[in-house]
Amino acid sequence: xxxxxxxxxxxxxxxxxxxxFGSPSPSVALRPVTLLLGFQPDVxxxxxxxxxxxxxxxxFGLDVSIEYKGxxxxxxxxxxxxAEFGVADATDVMISRTxxxxxxxxxxxxxxxxxxxxxxxxxxxxxxxxxxxxxIGTPGKFGSSWHALLALLHAGGLTEADVTIREYPQFNQVxxxxxxxxxxxxxxxxxxPLRLAAQGMEVDxxxxxxxxxxxxxxxxxxDALLKSNKADVTGFVAATLQAETEIAADPQKGLEAAVVxxxxxxxxxxxxxxxxxxxxxxxxxxxxxxxxxINDAAWASGYGTMRALGFIDGSVPLDEMxxxxxxxxxx
Amino acid sequence: xxxxxxTLASLAAFVVAWKLLTVVTGTPNYILPAPEVVAERAVRAIxxxxxxxxxxxxxxEILLGLAVGAATAIAVGTALGKxxxxxxxxxxYIVAAQSVPILALAPLLDxxxxxxxxxxxxxxxxxxFFPIAIATMVGIRSADPLLLELFRSLGATPAQRTAxxxxxxxxxxxxGGLRVGVTLAVIGAVVAxxxxxxxxxxxxxxxxxxxxxxxxxxxxxLATLAVIGIGLHGLVVTVERRLTVHP
Amino acid sequence: xxxxxxTKAGTGLPVxxxxxxxxxxxxxxxxxxxxxxTLDIPAGSLTVVIGPNGCGKSTLLRVVAGLLRPAAGRTLxxxxxxxxxxxxxxxxxLAFQQPRLMPWLTLVDNxxxxxxxxxxxxxxARTRAHRALERVGLxxxxxxxxxxxxxxxxxxxxxxxxxxxxxxxxxxxxxxxALDALTREAFDGELQRLWMDRPRTVVMVTHSVGExxxxxxxxxxxxxxxxxxxxxxxxHLPRPRPATLAGDPAAAAIDAAVRAALAEVHPPELTPWLxx
Numbered sequence: 001x002x003x004x005x006x007x008x009x010x011x012x013x014x015x016x017x018x019x020x021f022g023s024p025s026p027s028v029a030l031r032p033v034t035l036l037l038g039f040q041p042d043v044x045x046x047x048x049x050x051x052x053x054x055x056x057x058x059x060f061g062l063d064v065s066i067e068y069k070g071x072x073x074x075x076x077x078x079x080x081x082x083a084e085f086g087v088a089d090a091t092d093v094m095i096s097r098t099x100x101x102x103x104x105x106x107x108x109x110x111x112x113x114x115x116x117x118x119x120x121x122x123x124x125x126x127x128x129x130x131x132x133x134x135x136i137g138t139p140g141k142f143g144s145s146w147h148a149l150l151a152l153l154h155a156g157g158l159t160e161a162d163v164t165i166r167e168y169p170q171f172n173q174v175x176x177x178x179x180x181x182x183x184x185x186x187x188x189x190x191x192x193p194l195r196l197a198a199q200g201m202e203v204d205x206x207x208x209x210x211x212x213x214x215x216x217x218x219x220x221x222x223d224a225l226l227k228s229n230k231a232d233v234t235g236f237v238a239a240t241l242q243a244e245t246e247i248a249a250d251p252q253k254g255l256e257a258a259v260v261x262x263x264x265x266x267x268x269x270x271x272x273x274x275x276x277x278x279x280x281x282x283x284x285x286x287x288x289x290x291x292x293x294i295n296d297a298a299w300a301s302g303y304g305t306m307r308a309l310g311f312i313d314g315s316v317p318l319d320e321m322x323x324x325x326x327x328x329x330x331x
Numbered sequence: 332x333x334x335x336x337x338t339l340a341s342l343a344a345f346v347v348a349w350k351l352l353t354v355v356t357g358t359p360n361y362i363l364p365a366p367e368v369v370a371e372r373a374v375r376a377i378x379x380x381x382x383x384x385x386x387x388x389x390x391x392e393i394l395l396g397l398a399v400g401a402a403t404a405i406a407v408g409t410a411l412g413k414x415x416x417x418x419x420x421x422x423x424y425i426v427a428a429q430s431v432p433i434l435a436l437a438p439l440l441d442x443x444x445x446x447x448x449x450x451x452x453x454x455x456x457x458x459x460f461f462p463i464a465i466a467t468m469v470g471i472r473s474a475d476p477l478l479l480e481l482f483r484s485l486g487a488t489p490a491q492r493t494a495x496x497x498x499x500x501x502x503x504x505x506x507g508g509l510r511v512g513v514t515l516a517v518i519g520a521v522v523a524x525x526x527x528x529x530x531x532x533x534x535x536x537x538x539x540x541x542x543x544x545x546x547x548x549x550x551x552x553l554a555t556l557a558v559i560g561i562g563l564h565g566l567v568v569t570v571e572r573r574l575t576v577h578p
Numbered sequence: 579x580x581x582x583x584x585t586k587a588g589t590g591l592p593v594x595x596x597x598x599x600x601x602x603x604x605x606x607x608x609x610x611x612x613x614x615x616t617l618d619i620p621a622g623s624l625t626v627v628i629g630p631n632g633c634g635k636s637t638l639l640r641v642v643a644g645l646l647r648p649a650a651g652r653t654l655x656x657x658x659x660x661x662x663x664x665x666x667x668x669x670x671x672l673a674f675q676q677p678r679l680m681p682w683l684t685l686v687d688n689x690x691x692x693x694x695x696x697x698x699x700x701x702x703a704r705t706r707a708h709r710a711l712e713r714v715g716l717x718x719x720x721x722x723x724x725x726x727x728x729x730x731x732x733x734x735x736x737x738x739x740x741x742x743x744x745x746x747x748x749x750x751x752x753x754x755x756a757l758d759a760l761t762r763e764a765f766d767g768e769l770q771r772l773w774m775d776r777p778r779t780v781v782m783v784t785h786s787v788g789e790x791x792x793x794x795x796x797x798x799x800x801x802x803x804x805x806x807x808x809x810x811x812x813x814h815l816p817r818p819r820p821a822t823l824a825g826d827p828a829a830a831a832i833d834a835a836v837r838a839a840l841a842e843v844h845p846p847e848l849t850p851w852l853x854x
Contacts (some may be wrong), residue, residue: 058405072541096544099362141529142542169527170438481678484643485697486666495695500680576682578722 030063031232033084036074037066041262043272044190044279045087046254047109049261051243060235064263071143078223079103085236089144090215090299091306097321098312102223104323107237107292109244110216111285115148117206118177118192119184124204128156128211135164137173137182144217145186151212151305177201190278194271214302215295216282226323237325241292248280248290292326340511362549369554372547381535386555388531392448392520393559396455401512404460404504408467409493411502418468429461433519438525451523451531459512466508470501506571513563517556532556589668589728590657590779591746593619593642599650599804600637610804611637612648617798617807621657621746624773624780626794628836630844634805635783639749642781643670655747668696671740675752677732679724686711686720689739696743700711713772730761734768741772748773750782755790763821766792770818787836791829792819799839809839 037045047326048066051057057064064085069077071092078086079101086103093105106235117136138145153159166182168175173185174195185192193203208214219240221233221328247254255273259265265272283290303318346366352358353365360368376382407425437454444450458509474497482492524533532552539548598615601608611634617686619625627635640646641653644663654660655669663670669718679688687694694700711717714734724732729847733753739806740748773780784790790797797811813832817825823829 038529072544075475075544076546080359080362095542096361099361099544099546101544102359140537140541142538146542167527167529169525461746477674477676477678478680481672482676482695484645484665484670484672485692485695486664486668491695496680499680502682576725 025223030058031061032063032065033232033236034082035064036069036077036083038068038071038074038087041264043255043258043262043265043276046247046258046276047240047243050247050254050257051239053257053260056239056242057236058074060232060239062232062236062239064236075101075103078220079170081222081224083122084221084232086220087217088220089147089217090302091144091147091311093220093321094303094306094312098316103220104223104226105215105218105220105294105321106226106233106323106325107118107219107240108216108294108326109218109240109290109292110282111287111295112189112282112288113144113148113208113214113216113298114188114190114282115145115186116189116208117149117152117184118187118196118203118319119206120177121202121204123208126206128152128206129158131156131163131184132158132162134184135166135182137166137168137176137185139171139186140167140169140175141165142235144214147306147309147311148208148214150309151208151214151302152206154305154309155212172198172327180264184291190275190282194274194278212305213298214305214319218294234325237292241290241326244283244290244292247276248284251276251280254280294322294324294326359427359465361544361546364550368547369550372545373551373554376548376551382551382555385530385532385535385552386559388528389520389524389533389556390559392455392523392531393516393563395448395452396519396523397459397516397563399452399514400456400459400516401463401509403456403465404508404512405467407460407466408505409471409498411464412468412471412497413493425461425464428457428527433458433522434525438521441523441526446527450526451520451528454523454526455516455519458522459516462511462515463505463508466504466511467501470504471497473504474500502575503571506567506575509567509571510564513567514560516563521556580795581727589777592621592660593617593747593779594654594660594713594782595638595641595651596653597651598638598641598648598653600634600641600646601649605732610646612641613650613806614810615651615806617635619779619781622777622778623795624770624782624793625796625798626798627781627783627798628785628790629800629805629840630802632803633800634803635800636751638716638753638800638805639672639781639783642747643672643749668694668743669745669747671745671747671748673733673736673740673750673753674683675755677724677729677736679735681724684721684723685716685727688724689735689742691739706742707738710742711735713741714738714768730757733757733765737769744776745778745780747779749782752783752785755784755786762786762789763792767818767821769793774817781804787833788824790836791815791833792821792823794818797832797836799843800835801843802845808843811835811839 007133035048037048045066052064052066067083071088074083074086075088075092075096077083078088079096087109088103088105090105093103097103117131136149138149140146150160153163166173166176173182173187174192176182177185177196178199178201189194189205189207193205196203219237226233246259253271254276255265255269258272258276259269299318300323303312305313307314349366353363356363364372373382403491407421411421420435433454436457440454440457441450444453478496478500479492482496520531521533521536524531525537528534532555535552536549539545595615595617598612599610600612601610603609604698614636615638629635629637631641637646641648642655644665644667655663655665662731679685680691686704686707689710690700690703693703693706701816708720711720714737716731716734716738719727719731719735724735727735733750733756737753753769754765757765770793779825782793784793791813794813797813798807799809799811801808811832815826815828815832
């Protein structure tokens with residue numbers, strides 16, 4: 001068990017005592033918290049880098065340190081309280097919550113589901129039933145890419161058995177598409193298409209929004225933290241949204257913050273900026289600015305799809321998986 | 332009978348200690364599941380056929396990998412043991428192959444050999460090779476020089492010397508290598524599966540962990556691997572007792 | 579006059595060493611184990627070679643067995659058209675100081691080893707091995723493993739193995755020195771009986787003067803390293819020779835002669851019983 005488990009309540013009590021007698025200012029000790037982001041540093045995490053660097057989290061009494069973990073570990077660590085915040089796929093939240101892991105999704109980061117079916121320009125059908133008999137490359141039979149693929153097939157009346165799946169555990173499915181081993185691949189809308197274009201292949205996408213809507217990745221916290229320190233959670237959510245909005249208006253700001261946090265990005269600024277701009281489109285989902293509010297329609301539809309696919313059995317209801325901390329702009 | 336009783340007793344103690352650990356530390360089931368949770372999940376996994384489906388795949392990789400790896404290792408080890416020249420020539424490559432982490436090599440081997448059962452058997456065989464080859468080499472060299480002279484005085488051919496003196500005297504050491512090799516074969520099969528298989532206990536671990544967030548199922552897979560390792564090791568020990576003489 | 583005539587007419591082959599020299603290891607800085615050793619061993623005789631450790635007695639046996647090729651001189655076995663020794667040609671049976679049994683084989687398979695290595699079918703070899711074990715009194719131990727035997731039993735098994743091909747020459751390298759004195763006397767008696775029942779050329783190495791007098795037709799005294807023949811002392815005592823030979827005046831005289839011969843060629847520290 002992490003010693004932090006015992007330390008945090010003590011610090012929280014101390015800080016609570018401090019903040020009662022003084023307004024939160026840089027001179028007051030901040031509560032150190034951990035944010036877990038997926039796999040490795042990336043320009044897409046710019047809002048978190050910016051919020052930390054500009055002191056947006058500090059304004060709410062939080063000193064955020066960032067670590068990188070795989071999705072499976074991330075969810076468990078946040079649920080167990082060994083980290084306070086995480087960013088995870090909504091579909092993984094559904095599965096893990098159903099499996100008994102006590103986390104909640106509290107803020108939308110990606111307004112659009114980031115995974116899509118990608119193929120060479122002119123070959124991608126708009127009707128998923130036409131995917132029958134095709135060869136499709138995907139990293140593996142887990143995670144949001146897998147869920148999205150099965151959701152698309154399901155919407156076209158197909159199952160895994162109606163197509164040929166080829167797994168790329170090294171996440172290099174673009175190679176399969178480039179050398180013709182597969183007809184289509186799953187990929188991230190702000191990543192693979194750019195890589196393929198750089199290799200000379202123009203592509204089309206089949207996305208889930210019109211066919212089988214799924215909610216995109218967002219911020220998660222453990223039940224315990226939400227109960228004991230709701231103010232910290234709403235503060236974190238607000239600070240993150242502020243940074244996200246700023247970057248959406250001025251992508252360069254996000255790039256600079258990312259370079260500070262991840263110096264290696266400096267070597268490929270152009271690529272990073274292109275990825276960041278594509279990412280911002282996914283955050284905004286066509287609105288004027290990212291909202292951060294939970295997309296109830298996408299969640300309801302996604303929950304139903306995941307249930308139909310057998311990933312969840314419906315024993316845990318949808319409203320236990322999410323917490324509405326951000327007011328949606330049209331409510 | 333006494334051996335069975337001691338084993339059961341120690342197993343019971345282990346389960347009790349495990350349960351105590353989860354209770355005392357208060358770890359949730361999605362991080363360290365309690366033994367009864369794992370047991371219940373195991374029963375479901377066996378009943379649905381899920382466990383056997385993956386176990387059969389991994390078992391075939393292990394047994395074939397062992398067969399290929401051990402046979403090659405004993406042959407190469409015998410050559411190494413009998414010829415200092417061969418040892419000097421081959422050693423650097425053998426040691427190099429052993430030193431490169433198999434976790435890094437496995438994906439390459441998977442691609443080179445077509446990504447199917449053959450690739451996984453070869454990865455498994457590679458992991459198993461080194462300890463058995465070295466044990467064989469040491470064992471062959473440990474043949475009693477007095478017995479070697481006896482064989483010479485009886486006019487034995489080199490082939491007779493190898494088959495009837497060097498290999499029988501090497502057997503105890505070779506079996507030591509086999510004990511190690513057998514447990515490594517289990518690791519090798521899992522590593523091979525992680526390089527790109529679609530079924531097997533290694534794959535089940537990943538599916539349970541990353542896809543299903545089902546920690547008890549992951550533990551069921553781990554426990555099954557442990558059982559396989561223990562079973563194979565026990566088999567080697569039994570065969571060893573029958574084939575070798577302990578003075 | 580007691581002479582070799584009292585023993586049965588000798589079968590077995592004669593051995594002749596002419597000017598044999600052996601060096602260890604071959605090449606630079608060699609240690610000379612034997613030098614200019616010349617010795618005639620008549621067919622069917624029981625010759626005992628004696629000398630302290632390091633004088634080359636075991637080396638001499640290995641030359642006759644064909645396990646060592648001398649750097650100088652030659653060794654010939656047989657009459658008519660004698661040839662050099664060759665290991666495994668079946669003319670020489672060898673029994674060692676340690677029994678040298680294969681721990682993973684039963685006694686009967688151990689004794690059958692010379693036959694099975696020569697290509698004989700296992701069933702027939704085993705039958706002969708059983709008979710060989712009977713001859714040395716080990717019939718009940720046939721299915722035991724070497725680890726289950728006493729030292730004496732193991733030595734007897736080694737002897738049975740050496741005799742199983744009925745070789746015309748039997749070489750024994752201190753075969754009973756690892757056993758206690760009483761067992762040793764008993765085994766000497768047994769060996770003598772076996773030899774009298776079926777005579778062959780026997781060459782036995784020992785460092786026990788008493789054993790030499792008990793066993794030998796001729797005692798060959800060797801010099802210190804590098805070894806050669808110092809003296810040959812004939813032993814014309816009647817056979818069978820009992821274990822209580824020590825009391826016999828003729829035997830005592832031979833014993834003294836042997837010790838005197840040893841004293842002449844070896845450093846005084848090794849022969850403390852002599853007044854100087």
